[in-house]
Amino acid sequence: MPKEKRRFSRSPSRRKRSRSRSPKKHNSKKCESNQFEETESQERKRATKINQEFSFEDYKKDLDTLFFTDRDVIKKSTPQYEEFWKFFNKYQLMRKKQGINSWIPPKTQPCNKLGIPTVYHRSFMINFGLNLPPPDKLLSRIPSVDYSERKSARPRLTREQLMEFHQIILLYLEFLQREKMVKLKKLRESQQKLPIAQFKDEIVKAVFEKQVIIIAGDTGCGKSTQVPQYLLQAGFSRIACTQPRRIACIALSKRVAYETLNEFGSTVGYQIRFEKSKTQATRIVFVTEGLVLRQISTDPTLSDYDIIVLDEVHERHLAGDFLLGVMKCLVQSRKDLKLILMSATINIGLFQQYFQGQAPVIQVPGRLFPIQVQYKPIAAEERVTKTGKMNPSPYLRILQLIDGKYKIDERGDLLIFLSGMNEITTVEEVVREYAQQNQRWIVLPLHSTLSVAEQDKVFDYPPEGVRKCIIATNIAETSITLDGVRFVVDSGKVKEMSHDPISKLQRLQEFWISRASAEQRKGRAGRTGPGVCFRLYSEKEYGDFAAYATPEIQRVPLDSMILQMISMGLPDARLFPFIEPPSGDAVENSITTLKEKGALTIDEKLTTIGKCLAGLPVDITLGKMLLMGSIFGQVEAVLALAAALSVQTPFTNRAYRDSDCESARKDLDSDHGDPLTLLNAYKAWLEIKATNQGHTSRKWCKKRGLEEQRFYEMTKLRQQFRHILSDAGLLPGQDSKQNTSSSQRAVRHGQLQHLRSLKRDFIRSGQRKRKVLKLGEDIEDMDDDDDEENGEQMEMPTGANIDIKDVEFRLQHDQSTVRSLLRGVTSAATSHQDLMLLKLILASGLSPQVAMADEFNNYKSTSDQLFHTRAKPFTALHPMGVFANHPEALQLLEHDTIQVPGFVTKLPVSSKHQVLMYVTLLETNKLYLMNAFRMPAAQTLLLFSQSIDTNGDFARIVCDSWLELQFVDAAAAQSLLLRACQLRYRWNDLLMLRLDPNRPLREKDVQKLEQKMKRMQKDLHYDLIAFTQTQTLYTIKRLLAADLKIIYRGCALEDAGIPDEKNPSEINPFWPEFLAVTHPRKGGIQMADFLVYGCLEEPDFTQDYLSTPWACPICELNFYLTGLGRLRHQVQCQKTKELMEEGQGEQAETSVSQTGYFCPDCRSTLELTGIDLLRHQKKHQQEKSKVEED
């Protein structure tokens, strides 16, 4: 007895557990063993009888309960379990062949002087065993079915069989161990082979000795993956590695986790905007540059990190340059912080200089195979075809050259770098035709507007004897790494987005690339073997290229960056130590823009709005939209819209080219504009997702030429925007917890389980495996392909057939949350009021991005309709926009224009003028308005213009010094402007209340405030809508530069001014707190930040408002006053009236006017003060009503 115990009970804990594992409880050991002896002898007999048919497979169930429980090494229903049975069967086969019968180790062993058995047995080579109870006990665990029933069936497993099975498990585990060892050793070897491995010690030494070091190494040298590991091994535990791209963060964190054997742990993590895998245990974190910048604004010394690695600094992105400057300051103040710059081997001197030569440079050679360069310049006459298009034949010639010169069995693909999509399409057509003839090429375009699935094809393998011909933009230069490329064709051209800070214009222009890019492109041919690079330009041209590309900071808007800078406590962007500073103009322009958007004060201090905008990790325009959305009840729709405008458009080229797609997506078009169309599409997609047929959304998208990925991105972004707003305290009273019944929760629980298992299956199936492409597959219709896939999916949703995006979506959103997402966008898409409000919010963010139609537009979709913005005349509607296809929505209809007698003008008079607002202005081969929508002209301009100039009676109003409104009725104009100002005032008031940093703390006060704001918001919403629906007749005209010179009265001549200028600071009906002053340049009176009254020059005869009497609607007296005078009078009159009605009339002694008043009732002229006058009038009214009653 003690002996048995010794053998099988290795530790007390173990003993306890093995007992509890046993399904049967045994009270006495004795009983147990007796029982066993009995059964054993019976079994042996039975076993010998039918020994020949014995197969372990028949006992799978029993074996599962013995060997494959959750506590065992191999758990049931894991890949290892499946693998084991395969191994087992192979092993059995092999054993039969070799004739080995039993595998049970011998009972006793004589040992020699080394203490090892002299007779060999395989089992002695295994250094472990399974932690299992003794065989007898194990046997007893087999569920004991009633023996009488089992007699006819198979016999019980014997002890020997059990031990044999156990041995095979050991062999399998040993096999697994060997397999893992090979895998691991291979990994370590490949790491060792990386060029950077040679520099490990040098790097670690330098890091300890210096505060800043620079590592320069070309693609493939392994710096991005290895350096963080070296630091970890050197003992650093708070390492941050920055990357310009989000995708690189995820990919690198995965790779480094794998290499540090932490694939399933959290030692290595990533953190990108809205997504992180970082935990307490994380030691290396890959972050985007933008995110580190955000972290600095909350933690100015980056106290979370000991060492920061800035990777790819040579790419010179805006955020990277900014971060570099910030880090340069930070290493001064934090002497314990280490900084490593990693760059390609270009322009290292620049970085060295930046740190005053204090940072040592460790230069690592790349791992490139030799590449032969051939210059094949295109003759001038061959560059373009007769029609002026790009000539694709030089590219075709290279393909022919390759086919002629290189044997087909020498593998290697071709990568062609072109500047843009049009060029790709042109070359693709010709090459495809050629490929169809000779069957040696598979042609694959690669650019960012392709769907993800189409992009992924470039990673597939071509069949034997066929090469891939990938025609790409510069996306393949750094962002996407393609292996197996042997030939590169470099057009030497790139299309780059540049930004004009003055006209706020994005320009997509074609440039020669830099020498650095040319080398990068060349390098793509030598990743997997020696290669050839054909340059379609001359060596001389190459020499003339700029050495490096223009850094981003010199060609993009700096608004967000400067705002962020100021909010970080770096008050003057002009003094920031940029590695290469942006132009002074660009900085000044951005500061002006920030002031315009209300983010900065005149003296460049952060405003409340600015502070809030700086905290929102989005573009200023979008940020402002979100902010505005948050103060109205429409926040859900605004979130969705902002998200939709932040991701790439889901409409692919196919949505417009393919007639089936075009008709299928037609109902998504909104004649209000592109942003609303986007919202419609998103709404329609959510509608599909909200049904039980959610998984069919992929097909739905395909049919309409939509890229579904974008909708998932929108949903995610929308969620993230919501978080941002709620973090900023801008989402009050949102109770996210919904009451659900227990049965609903149970259903959801079941769903979640199912979805999680689907996700596991997907991950197990190895995500997307590379496959072998088929010839002609590149031109196959994607539709058929997909229908097949969906069919399969219905039947057996396993592994690779799972639409993982759909599964993930459903994991995050149950039916009710999808419905609430849907509800958020539905009202805006259905109710006119909500739609209008949404457009107003959008406009408030985008203002002053307004465009006005050219007067000669014919509003036919067959010809280009032209529009003018303030800075750029003659812009066109983007062909993929709604208005390009439905220009009639912008047309002023004949019956909406009115001839007004006495109102002389060449322009159409109407109350229905419209302007376009747009998100971006893009220049490619033409100037395009992107994401445009239409708005009522006068109302929009009065609500959002940065500057509004009026004449003396408000009949003429010039907005933002370029659009002139001429109203038929001055009184109507005055009332419209006054209303606009009041709305602006209230809007601002509400916004300030919402953003007020000194919010009350007490629950009761908060509620009170919330209620107050809700009321204000509701009233404002209602009044805004009513305002936009106001019908007022006017003309609208674009002012030209020449007009601008003469429109202002100026204040040089005293007499020329209007009477009100004599006392400008009297009552201000437009902006009560604003101290009105004479405008120094324009003349007139500045009544608000945006409003100058009476500064427009006017011919004398229009000043007749001073010579005709005006009757105050309140006191009904007649006066000879200017527009402002009338307004001021009214305000005063109203005040007096209110005071009087409150019974406090006695206290209000101010006289309104000393002008005589002719009372129509008593037919006499009276000299009375305002209050007395009102009393007088009231008396008459009372008399009248009495008479009527009688």
Place this chain on the structure above:
Amino acid sequence: MESIDPVKQEPIDCDSEIGGLSPVEIVKPNEEKKPEQIEEGGQFQCALCGWSERYHGHGTSLPFARGIVFNEDAYAMRDPFVPYGQNLYFFLGAPCSGCTRLVCANCSLFYFKRFCRECALQNVLHFPAEVQKKIHELETNKSQ
């Protein structure tokens, strides 16, 4: 009940114990004898080839792979290639029963006890023929 320290057991009888477990004397240089090591481990380094990896535990049983009992003071890590909580492990190496140096699985072999390549070669004639072959294989692998 008497608790038995596996470390002290004599390697004479391997009777019918399931798993062919043959308890051996475990040599632990400069270390207190603990039947189970639960700490998160440290850095394992092979005395012969210098290969170095992190281990998560060593001993005859490992907290993260309860289903296994080693017959020596095994150094192992959680299986790095599968998600956590799978009971799978990766064995790195163990001390040589002869020279007590820590050696990796590739520089040593196990035959009833762990022998590093050098100790095994010295005593090669004391091993059964089948094992001698493997010892020579160790030597050829090394030169590769």
